[in-house]
Amino acid sequence: MSLNTIAYVGLTHLGLISAAAALEKGFKVICFDRNQELVANLKSGKYPINEPGFKEAMEKRKDRVYFTSCPEDLKKAELLYVAPDIPTNDSGVSDLQGIKELISFIIPSLSKSSCLIVLSQVPPGFTRALSQEIQEPLRVYYQVETLVFGIAMQRALYPERFIVGTQNKNIPLDPNFETFLKAFNCPILVMDYESAEFCKICINAFLAATVSTTNTLEEICQKIGAKWRDIVPALRLDKRIGEYAYLAPGLGLSGGNIERDLKTITSLAQCHGSHGQVVDSFIKNSQHRRNWPLNTFYKKVYPQFSEKPLTLCVLGIAYKENTHSTKNSASLRLLAQLKNFEIQAYDPLVKSLPFEHGSITIKDSALEAVKGADVLFLMTPWDEFKDLQLEDLLSIMRERFIIDPYKILSMDSDVAFKQNVTYYSLC
Amino acid sequence: MLKHKGKASSGEKVLVLGSQGFIGKNLIEALTASDFKVEGISSKDLDLTDPKSVVPLAEKMRGCDHLVMLSCLTPDKGKGTDVLMKNLFMAKHVCDALRESGKSLHVVYFSSDSVYSFEESLIHEGIQSSPIDLYGAMHRMRELMFLEVAAENLAIIRPTLVYGSGDSHNSYGPNRFRREAFKEKSITLFGEGEDTRAHIYIDDLVRLTILVLENNSVGTLNAAPDESITYGNLANLVSSCFEEKIEIKSKPRAADPNHRYFETSRCYEAFPGFKFTPLKEGVSKAHEMMQKNKD
Numbered sequence: 001m002s003l004n005t006i007a008y009v010g011l012t013h014l015g016l017i018s019a020a021a022a023l024e025k026g027f028k029v030i031c032f033d034r035n036q037e038l039v040a041n042l043k044s045g046k047y048p049i050n051e052p053g054f055k056e057a058m059e060k061r062k063d064r065v066y067f068t069s070c071p072e073d074l075k076k077a078e079l080l081y082v083a084p085d086i087p088t089n090d091s092g093v094s095d096l097q098g099i100k101e102l103i104s105f106i107i108p109s110l111s112k113s114s115c116l117i118v119l120s121q122v123p124p125g126f127t128r129a130l131s132q133e134i135q136e137p138l139r140v141y142y143q144v145e146t147l148v149f150g151i152a153m154q155r156a157l158y159p160e161r162f163i164v165g166t167q168n169k170n171i172p173l174d175p176n177f178e179t180f181l182k183a184f185n186c187p188i189l190v191m192d193y194e195s196a197e198f199c200k201i202c203i204n205a206f207l208a209a210t211v212s213t214t215n216t217l218e219e220i221c222q223k224i225g226a227k228w229r230d231i232v233p234a235l236r237l238d239k240r241i242g243e244y245a246y247l248a249p250g251l252g253l254s255g256g257n258i259e260r261d262l263k264t265i266t267s268l269a270q271c272h273g274s275h276g277q278v279v280d281s282f283i284k285n286s287q288h289r290r291n292w293p294l295n296t297f298y299k300k301v302y303p304q305f306s307e308k309p310l311t312l313c314v315l316g317i318a319y320k321e322n323t324h325s326t327k328n329s330a331s332l333r334l335l336a337q338l339k340n341f342e343i344q345a346y347d348p349l350v351k352s353l354p355f356e357h358g359s360i361t362i363k364d365s366a367l368e369a370v371k372g373a374d375v376l377f378l379m380t381p382w383d384e385f386k387d388l389q390l391e392d393l394l395s396i397m398r399e400r401f402i403i404d405p406y407k408i409l410s411m412d413s414d415v416a417f418k419q420n421v422t423y424y425s426l427c
Numbered sequence: 428m429l430k431h432k433g434k435a436s437s438g439e440k441v442l443v444l445g446s447q448g449f450i451g452k453n454l455i456e457a458l459t460a461s462d463f464k465v466e467g468i469s470s471k472d473l474d475l476t477d478p479k480s481v482v483p484l485a486e487k488m489r490g491c492d493h494l495v496m497l498s499c500l501t502p503d504k505g506k507g508t509d510v511l512m513k514n515l516f517m518a519k520h521v522c523d524a525l526r527e528s529g530k531s532l533h534v535v536y537f538s539s540d541s542v543y544s545f546e547e548s549l550i551h552e553g554i555q556s557s558p559i560d561l562y563g564a565m566h567r568m569r570e571l572m573f574l575e576v577a578a579e580n581l582a583i584i585r586p587t588l589v590y591g592s593g594d595s596h597n598s599y600g601p602n603r604f605r606r607e608a609f610k611e612k613s614i615t616l617f618g619e620g621e622d623t624r625a626h627i628y629i630d631d632l633v634r635l636t637i638l639v640l641e642n643n644s645v646g647t648l649n650a651a652p653d654e655s656i657t658y659g660n661l662a663n664l665v666s667s668c669f670e671e672k673i674e675i676k677s678k679p680r681a682a683d684p685n686h687r688y689f690e691t692s693r694c695y696e697a698f699p700g701f702k703f704t705p706l707k708e709g710v711s712k713a714h715e716m717m718q719k720n721k722d
Contacts, residue, residue, distance in 0.1 A: 284553070287553070288549070288551075288690060291690065291692035294692050294695060294696070295653065295690070295691070295692055295695075298653070298691070298692075298695050298702075299653050299654075302702065303702060303705065336696070337692065337695065337696040337699070338699060339699055340699035340700050341699060341700070
């Protein structure tokens with residue numbers, strides 16, 4: 001048996017990045033989605049995502065990728081990765097209806113010797129229930145995805161490890177599946193479905209713990225005059241914390257995936273009588289932290305203005321750089337909280353808001369948005385904003401108040417003093 | 428978090444229960460100067476602890492659009508179960524009158540930040556209430572009573588310690604400090620005044636209440652600024668209003684210090700552009716007003 005073709009079902013950020021990585025590894029790829037408009041766009045090279053290295057990978061291997069909306073085309077694939085987005089409600093609870101419908105739709109068209117691999121983020125128990133519904137000999141696996149927006153291609157091509165959930169870990173993996181995974185030269189950890197599904201959640205819980213701890217400690221640093229940036233190197237050198245730990249203070253959790261997993265943990269803890277309040281605290285800490293720009297504005301900046309109408313500038317709307325996603329974005333939250341103010345906003349990728357906002361203008365460039373502003377918020381750490389020159393900004397602002405949580409402008413107190421800028425940042 | 432159900436029309440009528448109290452008097456004065464019509468009822472007009480108050484109160488409600496429930500026996504009137512039960516009966520009769528009136532009034536219930544415990548030092552509306560004394564429990568029970576009768580139309584305001592001229596309660600805080608300083612040339616603190624609290628200036632509380640009325644807001648709002656201060660520093664702030672030297676004295680404290688701060692983002696989100704009076708400015712204003720009013 002030789003491996004020819006991998007299919008990706010659900011051409012989401014995850015699906016497309018995974019497909020591009022498979023292409024880079026030399027496999028043939030079928031990209032399937034029921035959305036015909038999306039498929040047509042992809043065929044003509046219009047990609048809905050923006051990730052460093054993605055477009056290049058797709059263009060370079062054009063001859064090996066086939067976009068389709070026809071389920072019959074999936075018969076040619078030995079491996080089928082199912083990767084639709086799993087929507088969540090405001091509380092972070094997953095809606096699994098879409099993935100269930102998608103799988104039911106494609107199953108009749110699949111070759112009985114193929115493998116179906118669930119790549120989307122599903123709660124523990126989902127894949128076992130699915131495998132029981134699907135008749136043999138089709139084999140069903142769950143694979144943990146660790147997509148990180150902005151560096152997705154790098155992570156997809158050089159994963160730290162693969163984590164695979166199977167019905168029975170004592171039965172060897174399907175040879176085609178194993179061949180594919182081995183192409184990435186990383187450890188392959190095989191475990192039961194439930195363990196793999198929960199493993200993904202555990203990873204995110206540890207990330208959330210570090211993010212929450214960092215944000216809590218940095219906030220206390222600010223109050224007591226300690227300097228978080230001096231503490232961080234000491235933490236990184238501690239092997240129990242580590243070089244890659246999330247020690248940069250920020251505005252809480254965003255993007256939706258980690259929040260979803262935390263919600264799953266608290267629900268499981270509640271269902272099974274376990275103590276899950278520590279995870280609940282991560283969620284609350286994140287909500288608290290997201291209000292930092294608004295609270296800083298009201299507490300420190302706004303009282304310095306009399307009753308004249310203010311013009312605010314918000315640079316960055318996406319929840320992080322290199323993505324158009326605004327899920328749980330701190331910037332979006334800020335914009336919603338400042339509805340009565342005149343706002344000029346700019347984001348390299350986000351060109352509209354998902355809610356009505358009567359007094360916002362989305363501008364075509366950062367400098368256009370900054371022009372005439374009294375207060376500047378830098379809400380997403382895009383590289384483009386790092387290149388902004390302070391002198392250019394100050395020459396077009398009406399007043400000199402800057403709220404820069406991520407310290408994108410890297411302004412120290414001496415520069416702020418010399419330039420007569422009132423500047424607030426984290427760390 | 429508050430939700431706004433729509434702008435109130437000019438000439439809508441507000442019925443204020445507890446109109447002769449510290450907050451009530453100030454609110455009536457401000458409402459009288461606004462587009463609202465206003466009618467106040469005090470304990471002298473109607474004894475809300477008496478079941479007979481239900482029928483006349485319901486009659487009054489029929490002619491109104493908003494109800495502000497301020498009536499309450501505060502801890503200075505007693506902290507025991509007798510006061511607790513009177514307060515609960517008052518709320519029961521007001522709720523009975525709301526049902527009896529057959530009218531869906533917009534109800535603003537004045538609760539208190541005493542519904543929160545001191546286990547959390549950073550308070551916001553998302554925190555579960557967990558009162559630790561009868562006064563806090565009373566307010567939480569009254570909130571639930573009003574939720575039962577007016578859930579869709581209910582705004583709950585939970586003020587922190589209120590200060591300003593005309594305060595009849597004289598509780599431990601800016602007003603008492605100012606009066607002590609004026610009469611005795613000294614201010615007495617528990618311990619060194621280590622506990623931290625927020626204090627809301629009466630004018631801010633009145634403005635927030637009017638915003639709630641104007642927007643037909645429903646939900647919960649903590650009426651508290653994001654500025655907190657130790658009682659020790661507050662005593663210094665008050666004493667700085669006087670030309671003569673004010674002695675700061677200490678008496679033994681009964682419990683370990685505790686601290687309370689407020690996360691005010693939900694207030695700013697509900698009312699963008701709202702500004703709290705800085706404590707220094709508020710204490711100074713209150714001092715001037717109290718001097719003028721010989722308070």
